Amino acid sequence: MRKTLKKLLSFGLSLALLGASLTSVAASSAGMDETYNYDVWGEAIPSQAGYTADRAVSGSDIGAGSFDTPSDIFFAGDDTLYIADTKNDRIVAADKELTHSTGIYDSFIMPDGSPTKLNMPKGVYVSDYTGYIYIADSENERVLVSAMDRNVVLEIKMPASELYTAPTFKPQRVLADKAGNIYVVLGNITTGAAMFSPKGEFMGFYGSNRVQPTAEMIGSIIRRIFLTEEKRLLRTRNVPTGITGFDIDGDFIYTCTASSTQKTDTVKKLNAAGKNIFADKDVNFGDNKPMYDASRNILMAPAITDIDISADGCINCLDYTTGRIFQYDDECGLLFIVGAKSDQLGGFSSAAAVESCGDRLYVADSVKDTITVFRETSFGAAVHEANSLYNAGYYEEALEPWYEVLRHDGSYRRANLGVASALLRKGDYKGAMKYAKLAGSPEIYNKAFEGYRREFIRSHFTAIVLTLTGASAAAVLMHRRKKRRISRKEK
Amino acid sequence: MLDLSQRQWVKHAVVHPVEGFEDMRWKKSGSLRIAVLIIVLLFFAQIAHSRLYGFQFGMPEQKTFNVVPYFVRSFVLFGAWVIGNWAVCTLLDGEGTAKNICIYSAYALVPYIVQLYINVGLSHILIQDEAVFMQAVSIIGTGWTVLLMFSAIKSVHQYSAAKTFAAIALTIAAMLIMLFLLVLFLSLIQQVWVFVSTIYTELFYRART
Numbered sequence: 001m002r003k004t005l006k007k008l009l010s011f012g013l014s015l016a017l018l019g020a021s022l023t024s025v026a027a028s029s030a031g032m033d034e035t036y037n038y039d040v041w042g043e044a045i046p047s048q049a050g051y052t053a054d055r056a057v058s059g060s061d062i063g064a065g066s067f068d069t070p071s072d073i074f075f076a077g078d079d080t081l082y083i084a085d086t087k088n089d090r091i092v093a094a095d096k097e098l099t100h101s102t103g104i105y106d107s108f109i110m111p112d113g114s115p116t117k118l119n120m121p122k123g124v125y126v127s128d129y130t131g132y133i134y135i136a137d138s139e140n141e142r143v144l145v146s147a148m149d150r151n152v153v154l155e156i157k158m159p160a161s162e163l164y165t166a167p168t169f170k171p172q173r174v175l176a177d178k179a180g181n182i183y184v185v186l187g188n189i190t191t192g193a194a195m196f197s198p199k200g201e202f203m204g205f206y207g208s209n210r211v212q213p214t215a216e217m218i219g220s221i222i223r224r225i226f227l228t229e230e231k232r233l234l235r236t237r238n239v240p241t242g243i244t245g246f247d248i249d250g251d252f253i254y255t256c257t258a259s260s261t262q263k264t265d266t267v268k269k270l271n272a273a274g275k276n277i278f279a280d281k282d283v284n285f286g287d288n289k290p291m292y293d294a295s296r297n298i299l300m301a302p303a304i305t306d307i308d309i310s311a312d313g314c315i316n317c318l319d320y321t322t323g324r325i326f327q328y329d330d331e332c333g334l335l336f337i338v339g340a341k342s343d344q345l346g347g348f349s350s351a352a353a354v355e356s357c358g359d360r361l362y363v364a365d366s367v368k369d370t371i372t373v374f375r376e377t378s379f380g381a382a383v384h385e386a387n388s389l390y391n392a393g394y395y396e397e398a399l400e401p402w403y404e405v406l407r408h409d410g411s412y413r414r415a416n417l418g419v420a421s422a423l424l425r426k427g428d429y430k431g432a433m434k435y436a437k438l439a440g441s442p443e444i445y446n447k448a449f450e451g452y453r454r455e456f457i458r459s460h461f462t463a464i465v466l467t468l469t470g471a472s473a474a475a476v477l478m479h480r481r482k483k484r485r486i487s488r489k490e491k
Numbered sequence: 492m493l494d495l496s497q498r499q500w501v502k503h504a505v506v507h508p509v510e511g512f513e514d515m516r517w518k519k520s521g522s523l524r525i526a527v528l529i530i531v532l533l534f535f536a537q538i539a540h541s542r543l544y545g546f547q548f549g550m551p552e553q554k555t556f557n558v559v560p561y562f563v564r565s566f567v568l569f570g571a572w573v574i575g576n577w578a579v580c581t582l583l584d585g586e587g588t589a590k591n592i593c594i595y596s597a598y599a600l601v602p603y604i605v606q607l608y609i610n611v612g613l614s615h616i617l618i619q620d621e622a623v624f625m626q627a628v629s630i631i632g633t634g635w636t637v638l639l640m641f642s643a644i645k646s647v648h649q650y651s652a653a654k655t656f657a658a659i660a661l662t663i664a665a666m667l668i669m670l671f672l673l674v675l676f677l678s679l680i681q682q683v684w685v686f687v688s689t690i691y692t693e694l695f696y697r698a699r700t
Contacts, residue, residue: 041554437546442619446547450618 036337040413040440042288048409050327050336050380051361053346056370057098059085064092064101067369072136072173072306072353073362077128081355081362083371084124084135089117091124091135096357098373105133108150116152118144123173123185130180130198136171143171143184143196156182159202164194175248183246183253190242192274193255207255207274209240212264240265245353249309252277256285258303258320266304267317283332286319310356312388318363323348325361325374329387333414336383338374339363346372359384379408386418395422413439420444429455497522501529504598508638512595512646523590526597533600534565536607545614548622568666572596575665576644580658585648595647599639606632 037047059067068087075081079096090106107117123136132153135144145154158169170187177183180198183206192208211217217238224232241259248254253270267285269277286302293300305320313330323341328334338361340347349367356362359376376384386401399422405415416439424432424447432448457464493514495503500520504511515521538561542551573596577589587595609632610625617624645655 040550043554433546440550442547442549446619449545449547453616453618 037409037412038288038334039411040438044288045411047337047412048379049338049377050383051325051338051374052377053338054360054373054375056345056365056368056372058370059092062092062094062098062101064094064104067092069366070352070364070369070371071366072123073355073364073371074124074126075355075357075362076126079357080126081357081371082124082126082133083364084121086120086122086138086366089119089121091118091121091133098362098371105135105146105150108144108146108152110152110155116144123171125173125175127176127180129178130176132176134174134176134182136174136184138170138172138187141169141171143174143182145182145200154200156184156196156200159194159196161202163204164202173245175246175253177248177253178251183248185243185246188242190239193243193246193253207243207253207268207270207276209243209257209262209265209268211238211240212262244304245306247307247309249313254307254309254315256304256307256317258305260301260303260321266302267307267315278332281332283328285317285328286326287322287324291322305351306353308354308356311358312384313391314356314384316354316356316361318351318354320351323351325354325363329391331391333387335387335414336380343368346374348372379405382408383412383414387414390414390418390421395425398422399426417441417444420448424448424451427451493518495520497525501525501598501601504595504643505601505639508635508642512598512639512643515595515598516591516646516649521591521594521598523594526594529597529600529604530565530569533569533604533607534561536604536611537561537564539611540607543611545617547619548614569596569600571666571669572662575669576658576662579661579665580644580648583648583650583654583658583661585650585658587647591647592644595643596640599643600636602632602639603636606636 035047035049036044039045059065065088067083067085069085070083071086072084073081074084075096080102081094081096081098083092083094085092088106090104092101093103093105094101105118107115110116118135118137119139120137121135122138123134125134126132127134132145132147135146137144141158143156144152145156146152158164166186166189168186168188171184172187173185175183181203182196182198182200183193184196185193189205190208192205195203195206197203220235220238224235227235241257241262243255244258246253246255251272255268255270257266259266263284265276265279267278267283271277285304287300290299290301292298300321302322303320304317304326306318308316308318310316314335315328315330315332317326317328318324319326321341322339324337324339326334327336327338338346339351341349343349348363348365350365351363352366353364354361359381361374363372363374364370365372382401382404386398386405389395389398389401395418398418402415402418402422405412406419409415416435420432420435420439420441421444423429423435424444429448429452433445433452436442436445436448493503495518497520500515500518500522504515507514538558541561542556544551573589573593576592576596577587579585580587580592606628609628613625613628641655641659644650644658645652648655648658650658
């Protein structure tokens, strides 16, 4: 009895262990060295890393005293990195390599000659066109526009316009376009970014999000019809989530929204009229299927806190929940996923902002008080080269780089797609069909197959005609013989 | 007249939608073995249709192949149809036996199955622009099967047209009820299983200490 019990117990234990090991395999995709990507079916598969963490830089490393809760970083056109060192009430400038600080901005001179200090600056931007530095001076409830010699050009306070109904004015992020218009992301504002003219006049809101239609929301709309006015006022309102971060690239402004509950409009590309160009793209920004963290009972739903457009047009989205950077190309095709939630190098406790400069990615962590530098790997370089050629329409020129990518990672979907397109353009239909199948693209396969069929018929025309005539003649003969046999039988 | 082998009877029933099944009934023909073979062919046709389709018409829906849905869509569904029809028509003065219902219904499915195989073949020859031909094949095959199925039920029970409609509608309702009961049964069994396994675990831990 004892023995069988023991056997049963060990059997049960081994089953439990097996189960545990299986779940740990699923969970380990969060590990730092295990980078992943999505396959044709939208499932996570291991992949090569496009970026690797080089080093983490603290404030004292660049000789500016340690940072305290840095919440925004920005690369100016002259490759100077500006860091909004929020709780130290200052902006720190550093060189591209992050070796030394090139300037600390904590006090400015107002136009009337009086000095002024920053209080919790949360966002910083430097315009290449006006040459001014724009600071979202959050606790002072103002946006400061200053020349680089610390002489304030413009101070934007809470607008007196009746369009601005919110009781507070807490700037979080700021940027300016070519014309010098200033855009400000405000805390607790859901109607989009506030837009100011170069002279500081309030011009309205820009690029608000849409409300995600959920069953709950539609139900509450129906219920509202039957409610009295007093009850209606007591109910929760359906408002879109406010914008969290943005970046400007030429004429387009990209916004991101950190909401763990909503999926609509988490990443937008807005034109000058405020229209979202990504509105009808069927892309899930962040993880396809959010991972469930059993140890903390949390569903790791993506919350994109910051967005950055690199010089080659790639979109870097920083997911606060998982501490990962999702890099997309300008057509919203996922390129790489790097980063993690961890204490090691390359992981983040509270990822706050992302910037790119050349082949590097910079991520500010507001709890570790560091800036992590990611270096592009050889795989990343190959993908970037191939992808930019591909998106520019140089399919054949992109073929060799795509093969290089496939040598690194044979299941990299975009590479298969690129090779299929290039081979199709070259007229290698058979090869195009093979790679289109691997890339999961019926459209390219269809075109390749059309060409393949045409070539096949052209080269085997005589054989096909002969077989067809032979077969039909045989069928007719068989039919006749059968008929004759039947009529003979009936006689 | 009409001295046909069992195989020829299949052809006769399929190409004579109005009289074929009446003739079969009159001659007391039809083979259960062929009926089962037809359903097996239906099973493989469905698998071929979803896994071996030309890639230019879309990717297979699932990443991994699972045989159970195909099994349900062929054997289980057909079984439910036969049992449901038999149950309903026994109450509605139908003359068909369960065996005959099975045979006649299976014969009626032939155009549909042929259509599936033809389309799998065509999907490797045609391109997206020519999908209309496959659509035509599919509509003709399915429509023909519907017609044959109606004729089969009419003949096997010796019903009028109106009564056949009613019988088919009731059969579909019966199938839904059976499905519902099956799901209910499974979920109950599952709960009983959880209960038993909990007791077992409890006893197991007590016996250990």
